[in-house]
Amino acid sequence: MPPPVDHEARRKQVAAIAARLLAKSGLEGVTFRDIAKAAGYSTAIVSHYFRNKRELMTYIFRSAAVGAVAKVDEELAAGKPMQVCVEWLLPLDEERTRDWQIWIAFWGHVANDPEMMAEQQRRAREALDLIKRVLAREYEGLDVSEQTMELRARRLLTMITGLATETVFDPQQWPPERQRAVLADEIATIKR
Numbered sequence: 277m278p279p280p281v282d283h284e285a286r287r288k289q290v291a292a293i294a295a296r297l298l299a300k301s302g303l304e305g306v307t308f309r310d311i312a313k314a315a316g317y318s319t320a321i322v323s324h325y326f327r328n329k330r331e332l333m334t335y336i337f338r339s340a341a342v343g344a345v346a347k348v349d350e351e352l353a354a355g356k357p358m359q360v361c362v363e364w365l366l367p368l369d370e371e372r373t374r375d376w377q378i379w380i381a382f383w384g385h386v387a388n389d390p391e392m393m394a395e396q397q398r399r400a401r402e403a404l405d406l407i408k409r410v411l412a413r414e415y416e417g418l419d420v421s422e423q424t425m426e427l428r429a430r431r432l433l434t435m436i437t438g439l440a441t442e443t444v445f446d447p448q449q450w451p452p453e454r455q456r457a458v459l460a461d462e463i464a465t466i467k468r
């Protein structure tokens with residue numbers, strides 16, 4: 277009798293393999309057959325865990341977003357400086373670059389799909405709330421209005437999104453040290 281299969285672990289494994297392929301080739305450039313081949317499974321196994329590429333893409337998008345939020349919250353709980361916390365949202369290494377490639381690929385499908393649009397809006401609100409938590413700790417004890425906090429959080433999130441997008445499209449121009457320097461400058465500006 278074969279050992280029992282951990283379905284959640286296998287689903288995550290299939291998604292991780294698909295994420296690597298999607299980051300390189302985009303949603304249109306990857307088939308379930310490609311994913312199955314890379315995973316060493318049949319296409320039936322991949323189809324068992326994900327009904328279609330849209331479901332797979334949403335799962336991967338959500339997983340990457342949840343992972344990034346968890347890393348920032350972990351650093352925040354450890355009392356790390358604002359720069360260190362927020363750096364987890366930038367494509368400073370291979371894994372975070374892949375996450376951004378996935379997010380950008382997902383965004384390419386959002387406009388024509390109300391469910392994907394809703395998922396993107398949830399994740400954007402979650403990212404904004406995350407930035408607000410980081411700023412709230414930074415401004416603890418200071419008299420900063422909710423309106424100012426909201427404006428600065430949106431400004432920082434917009435800058436991070438733009439910087440990350442530029443980095444994905446032109447990585448030679450945006451090595452990690454340059455990304456960190458731009459982030460540090462933005463943080464210094466919004467702390468004034």
